[in-house]
Amino acid sequence: MILPIVAYGDPVLKKKSKEITRDYPNFDILLENMFETMYNAYGVGLAAPQIGLSIRLFLVDTTPFADDDVLTKEEQDTLNGFKRVFINAKIVEEEGDEWAFNEGCLSIPDIREDVFRKPNITIEYLDENFKPHKESFDGLIARVIQHEYDHIEGILFTDKLSNLKKxxxxxxxxNISKGKIDVDYRMRFPDQKKKR
Incomplete structure (x- = not known):
């Protein structure tokens, strides 16, 4: 089922999310719905707060980035088919010189800005079977993970912009929070009662 994506301005996007356990109600259905929602909106990541749930859960699928012609064949192969579920994630290390990348967000449609992030991360998380992992990622995969991780920490990419950009x-x-925007996926706007 395609769920409405929560728009900028909703308090759930600014809250630090809570950990969950294996017995979280209807977890498999939730995951299925989140993937369906993300693909319907042509996203490469989706965090639970973006569907109104303040829990430490996000998923990524970087396959759409693999079509980018500026990437090397190796980079394309790495991105193609990289699909993961992250539960109760904790980034334990971020390394390297920060680099800029033009980011957008399904909760903030039609706004894209350069955001600086470190290129290498190490993250501890549970997968969809609640099996623990500790892995390191770099490049665009690290970037997508950092963006989604920020969501479960109550941080939006716009929070990382300069005061002038803000x-x-x-x-x-x-306008986004009031629903004064055209989007081709379902959204829930905080300053507007009806869903689109």
Whole structure:
């Protein structure tokens, strides 16, 4: 089932999420719905707060990035088919020189800005079977994971922008929270009662 994506301005996007256990109600259905919602909106990642749940859960599928012609064959192969579920994740290390990448967010449609992040991360998490992992990632995969991880920490990519950039996009962000935007996927707007 395709769920509405929560728009910028909803308090759930600014809350630090809670850990979950294996007995979380209807977990398999939730995962199925999240993947369906993400693919319907042409996203490469989706975090539970974006569907209104303040829990430490996010998923990624970087396959759409594999079509980018500027990437090497090796980079394309790495991105193609990289699909993961992250439960109760904790980034334990971020390393390297920060690099800029133009990021967007399903909760903040039609706004893209350069965000600086470190290229290498090590993360501890549970997979969809609640099996523990500790892995290191780099490049675009690390970037997508960091973006989604921020969601479960109550951080949006717009929080990482300079004060000037924030002022320049303030009106557009207000319009998003009021639902004054055209999107081709279901959304729930905090300053508007009806869903689209």
């Amino acid at each position: 002022r320049l996009i303030k009106g557009r962000l207000t």
